[in-house]
Amino acid sequence: MKRTLCVIMAAVLFFSIALTGCGSAPKQPANQAQSSNSAQQETQQKKEELKKTTQFSFWTFQALHQQFIDDAVASWNKTNENKPIAIKTDVYPYDEMHNKLLIALQSGTGAPDIVDIEISKYSNYLKGKNPALVPLNKIVEPELDKMIKARFDNYAKDGKYYGIDYHVGAAVMYYNKEILDKAGVNADDIKTWSDYVAAGKKVAAAAGVPMTTIEVTDQWTFHPMISQQGSDYLDKDGNPILDNEINIKTLQFLKDMIYTDKIAIPTPGGHHHTEEYYAFMNKGGAASVLMPIWYMGRFVQYMPDLKGKIIVRPLPKWKDDGFRSAGMGGTGTSITVQCKNVDLAMEFLNFAKLSKEGAKKTWTVLGFDPIRWDVWEDPEMKADNKYTDYFGKGIFDMLMQIKDEINSINVGEKFPAAAAAVKKDVMFKALKEQSLTPEQSLKATAEELRKK
């Protein structure tokens, strides 16, 4: 008896919930009906507009880039009312996006119209006779004289430019002024790497913290330092030169900083994008760090306690006439061959990333150093934003000094493999595990790359 009652009650409850949504709509008074008519017309209009609007899909691995593209779409639709566009962005994790794209391009279906590809993955997509990306020479070539050309060579093959970068990625030194002051060191007096080591010894003695941290599972310490000296992982023709004399000396120099001079430590967590490192640095764990200019965003976002304490300076030189920076990292925005309206997509990319306005936005929205150098001195670039609040003004004055001291890097077909090997083998085995000497470590990896 009790059970039957329970079942009936449950059934009543269920139907009363299920049927709540089924109530008939109340009849509308005449005037409201009219307004709903005009509303219908409006939606009709909107639908027609939508038909005219060209839809694009965009994949990226960096949520910040989505903000940038959304912003560009809004300004495009204001200035180009006759050809409105809409972009649907998907932000995927780094590896997942690149792998998904690779499979979509190889199988010939499912790829987005526009896509962000990271530099150390880029040549994977240029393999073979017919890359599945669209050459952008039509929009790139007219603007090239106002651009840092090296940033376009990274995404080019056989004279065709396939990607447009967001930034130069000038490598700089971020100093913690508070710690330097404690040790009586003036950052502007550090001109060469030997000055840097000398200053580091003072810092270690006076403040009791290491001068810097060295990445042992990533490349942002090693690669800028060799690029400064004109060396690289590959030569111009894409052959591995990882084990040349400059590279061996530089890696030995890094090892000496850690174990002989004792002014550096392997980065907590392995590299400068780990939670361990952010926590360590935020507490004043080290006096400086070598990273590209795009690392500013990480300071602002993850190391709030250092606000006002960090100053940005060029890298120390190796020789008196040596370069004080290097162009590091990057992301090429490309159009895939599966795009349905290539011309319009190109026009949009031109507007969003190559134009003067677009270049300024890469600084105001993203905090990146634009690839278009003729905007660096623009008054708009001096306006306050969250980056000037954090680091102080004059970032671009400093960048202007080093703009011609940036070597291009060689991005051959073996670059993804070389970069991956430096990250996971060379640095780790020579600096952290110490299972191989710097020379052995570089030689072993270079041999392996040659065999591929």
Place this chain on the structure above:
Amino acid sequence: MLSSVPQTDTITIKYNRKKNIFYSDKVVPYIFVLPFIISFLTFYLYSIISTIMMSFQTISGLNDVEFVGLKNYMNLNNPHFFNALTVSAKYTFFTLLVLIPLPMLLAVVLNSKMTIGRNFFRSTLFIPALTSVIVAGIFFRYSFGEQETTLANAIIKSFGIGPIVWLQSKSTAIFILVVLATWRWLGVNIVYFLSGLQGISSELYESAEIDGANTIDKFFKITIPCLKPVIIYVVTISVYAGFAMFAESFAYWRSTPPGDIGLTLVGYIYQEGFNNNDLGFASAIGITLLAIVFVLNLIQLTLFGFFKKESD
């Protein structure tokens, strides 16, 4: 009248024929297994054959394929492959060492009517199997961070051991992988052993008691021999799972562990196939992995006497 008789006959025959297809002992079994056959052909057989073919090719893009013979297999002779093989083998060995005896013991405890709250423990031990390795892996990744304040370092600190850099050394790498695997798979193996235990007749224990056997005797002389089929099954799937492990390593180090410390064979496939866009070489690793697991399972099943006839 006469003419109408054959007409009805043909109708019944036609009807019967239709009916016959669905009632025929010969046809119906095939219809029932058809969904499996189709999924097997498309998702297993086709993939395996296509992988074997790809392992002899260099693939640079859509319709851009070159036959290279055994080159991909020759390239397997490199330190990364052997590192990955060692890590996978060590991991399989240690998971077998932990994930067979431990769940068996726990299952015996949970099966005993004397245990208080055994249903509660059964379900809580099973819950990790329902979570995603990646989600749980993030928790483990941070627990094994290198600061003094992380969970793992806080625990060993109470024993007076200094903070350890868990994620950057070969020996700790296998340890943390096995910890994650144990946490996740313990409950599943307990369920297997519990179901095995419930199949053992209580009369066996009763008669043993009458003969004067103690608890340890009963465990080794009755429980383990009766659980043999379950043990064979669990070892077989554990060998396979050990060599196929990828997610745990991915959770700790993403796709590129430094110095290959946590690189597994499947991780190496992922690295070569997707990170380096070399699907031909990745296929060769995959086929080699298939062969290794196949041989290992054959050896193990032979040792257990799985292929002997019941009567022997």
